[in-house]
Amino acid sequence: xxxxxxxxxxxxxxxxxxxxxxxxxxxxxxxxxxxxxxxxxxxxxxxxxxxxxxxxxxxxxxxxxxxxxxxxxxxxxxxxxxxxxxxxxxxxxxxxxxxxxxxxxxxxxxxxxxxxxxxxxxxxxxxxxxxxxxxxxxxxxxxxxxxxxxxxxxxxxxxxxxxxxxxxxxxxxxxxxxxxxxxxxxxxxxxxxxxxxxxxxxxxxxxxxxxxxxxxxxxxxxxxxxxxxxxxxxxxxxxxxxxxxxxxxxxxxxxxxxxxxxxxxxxxx
Amino acid sequence: xxxxxxxxxxxxxxxxxxxxxxxxxxxxxxxxxxxxxxxxxxxxxxxxxxxxxxxxxxxxxxxxxxxxxxxxxxxxxxxxxxxxxxxxxxxxxxxxxxxxxxxxxxxxxxxxxxxxxxxxxxxxxxxxxxxxxxxxxxxxxxxxxxxxxxxxxxxxxxxxxxxxxxxxxxxxxxxxxxxxxxxxxxxxxxxxxxxxxxxxxxxxxxxxxxxxxxxxxxxxxxxxxxxxxxxxxxxxxxxxxxxxxxxxxxxxxxxxxxxxxxxxxxxxxxxxxxxxxxxxxxxxxxxxxxxxxxxxx
Numbered sequence: 001x002x003x004x005x006x007x008x009x010x011x012x013x014x015x016x017x018x019x020x021x022x023x024x025x026x027x028x029x030x031x032x033x034x035x036x037x038x039x040x041x042x043x044x045x046x047x048x049x050x051x052x053x054x055x056x057x058x059x060x061x062x063x064x065x066x067x068x069x070x071x072x073x074x075x076x077x078x079x080x081x082x083x084x085x086x087x088x089x090x091x092x093x094x095x096x097x098x099x100x101x102x103x104x105x106x107x108x109x110x111x112x113x114x115x116x117x118x119x120x121x122x123x124x125x126x127x128x129x130x131x132x133x134x135x136x137x138x139x140x141x142x143x144x145x146x147x148x149x150x151x152x153x154x155x156x157x158x159x160x161x162x163x164x165x166x167x168x169x170x171x172x173x174x175x176x177x178x179x180x181x182x183x184x185x186x187x188x189x190x191x192x193x194x195x196x197x198x199x200x201x202x203x204x205x206x207x208x209x210x211x212x213x214x215x216x217x218x219x220x221x222x223x224x225x226x227x228x229x230x231x232x233x234x235x236x237x238x239x240x241x242x243x244x245x246x247x248x249x250x251x252x253x254x255x256x257x258x259x260x261x262x263x264x265x266x267x268x269x
Numbered sequence: 270x271x272x273x274x275x276x277x278x279x280x281x282x283x284x285x286x287x288x289x290x291x292x293x294x295x296x297x298x299x300x301x302x303x304x305x306x307x308x309x310x311x312x313x314x315x316x317x318x319x320x321x322x323x324x325x326x327x328x329x330x331x332x333x334x335x336x337x338x339x340x341x342x343x344x345x346x347x348x349x350x351x352x353x354x355x356x357x358x359x360x361x362x363x364x365x366x367x368x369x370x371x372x373x374x375x376x377x378x379x380x381x382x383x384x385x386x387x388x389x390x391x392x393x394x395x396x397x398x399x400x401x402x403x404x405x406x407x408x409x410x411x412x413x414x415x416x417x418x419x420x421x422x423x424x425x426x427x428x429x430x431x432x433x434x435x436x437x438x439x440x441x442x443x444x445x446x447x448x449x450x451x452x453x454x455x456x457x458x459x460x461x462x463x464x465x466x467x468x469x470x471x472x473x474x475x476x477x478x479x480x481x482x483x484x485x486x487x488x489x490x491x492x493x494x495x496x497x498x499x500x501x502x503x504x505x506x507x508x509x510x511x512x513x514x515x516x517x518x519x520x521x522x523x524x525x526x527x528x529x530x531x532x533x534x535x536x537x538x539x540x541x542x543x544x545x546x547x548x549x550x551x552x553x554x555x556x557x558x559x560x561x562x563x564x565x566x
Contacts, residue, residue, distance in 0.1 A: 013378050
């Protein structure tokens with residue numbers, strides 16, 4: 001009885017896994033076959049890389065890749081600096097009004113930048129940041145989520161280390177850089193993975209604040225490329241899609257364990 | 270001594286505020302100011318060349334309530350939330366239970382469940398386009414094996430929203446699985462052993478022990494799923510653009526459309542304020558939940 005239920009479990013789990021992964025496999029299948037072979041499920045037909053070549057020539061992908069890369073880098077650097085400073089203030093510095101400000105920060109977890117597109121667009125335009133990569137990234141830099149994460153990480157640093165560094169004559173800032181930051185390395189890594197994958201995939205906000213090839217990230221480029229007005233067929237869209245998710249997907253498959261750990265750490269507060 | 274302590278306190282206060290300044294400026298610029306400004310501009314009319322903007326009070330809101338599209342969009346979004354939230358949570362739980370049990374090919378199973386989570390929604394939409402294409406798509410090809418006629422999944426009002434919902438579930442179930450998986454790993458194995466000795470059935474064990482222990486996680490996932498049911502709309506841009514005849518249009522897409530396709534920002538602002546209110550309720554639920562959890566610990 002137990003054996004049977006165990007086999008049933010395995011069967012169910014694997015069946016669901018196959019269903020879950022199948023859209024990706026179909027996309028891959030379509031990407032390496034001619035459109036007619038792809039839609040007819042001609043299992044014996046030969047593979048081709050033509051779709052990738054046509055897709056690659058159809059849009060400035062290299063520029064899009066560069067833009068996305070630059071975007072996630074800028075966002076990450078900004079987030080690291082801002083959340084480190086704020087997280088440290090909330091964790092280890094005592095000042096009046098701290099709790100109230102912290103609640104204000106937590107509120108931002110729910111005021112999604114996505115929902116405020118109308119006014120954020122106005123703010124970005126007024127700052128002269130429309131159609132710049134900085135303009136795409138800057139609203140996400142003071143991430144409440146990151147501040148919260150850093151606060152938790154810094155809170156767990158033993159106070160003895162802090163005092164020891166202070167007796168050695170270290171300044172506040174020195175203590176932050178030399179004691180707290182190195183000890184929070186795993187949190188930084190986790191946060192980096194979550195941040196990079198979020199902003200690699202972000203679409204609506206970049207769609208609104210970019211208006212040229214020089215700033216457009218991959219997701220926006222991909223959506224324009226696949227637009228029905230362009231009349232591209234399914235194999236070529238699939239090739240472009242596979243191409244644009246490949247870096248992140250490969251990174252995920254290689255670092256799967258760390259990735260999952262990172263997401264876990266980010267969710268459990 | 271006292272004076273020294275006072276000095277130290279003042280120094281810390283200055284230090285604290287200095288450290289917070291960059292975050293405070295950016296949060297004010299991109300969260301608080303826009304929220305207040307949104308509310309403010311929702312009270313004014315849309316300016317045209319002849320009629321400059323003027324204060325209209327609640328008129329934009331009453332316009333919204335008299336706009337049939339608004340009600341369609343709200344209904345769609347409620348339906349979208351009503352289906353995606355429970356179904357994703359159900360799948361997430363099943364996935365986590367399986368990925369946590371001693372089954373064969375566990376590594377493959379985990380990877381398969383989680384992979385959609387790392388894809389951009391736009392890419393997910395492109396991938397599913399191949400499923401939904403009428404006649405040629407995977408779904409219709411499977412259907413034709415059983416002699417079913419081709420269906421224009423994305424092009425008819427009865428199925429368009431469902432097509433959107435399925436992509437969302439596919440994308441988010443694996444993400445929620447991770448949280449359940451983490452929670453499952455904190456349940457002591459003693460409970461299972463005790464249940465086995467007592468001869469408790471698997472379903473009873475699941476219902477009486479595991480599910481109650483997972484309750485805080487479920488609540489956390491629930492709040493996230495609620496937020497996602499407002500936030501996850503990227504695939505609309507690829508799959509349906511809210512059509513046909515608004516059948517798959519969701520609130521955030523409608524906000525985007527009003528503001529950036531019809532240039533009607535006052536009404537978009539009014540709708541944004543309503544969404545912020547709903548998110549505020551979600552925030553309250555979350556805070557209460559955090560309170561309760563700290564209470565237990």
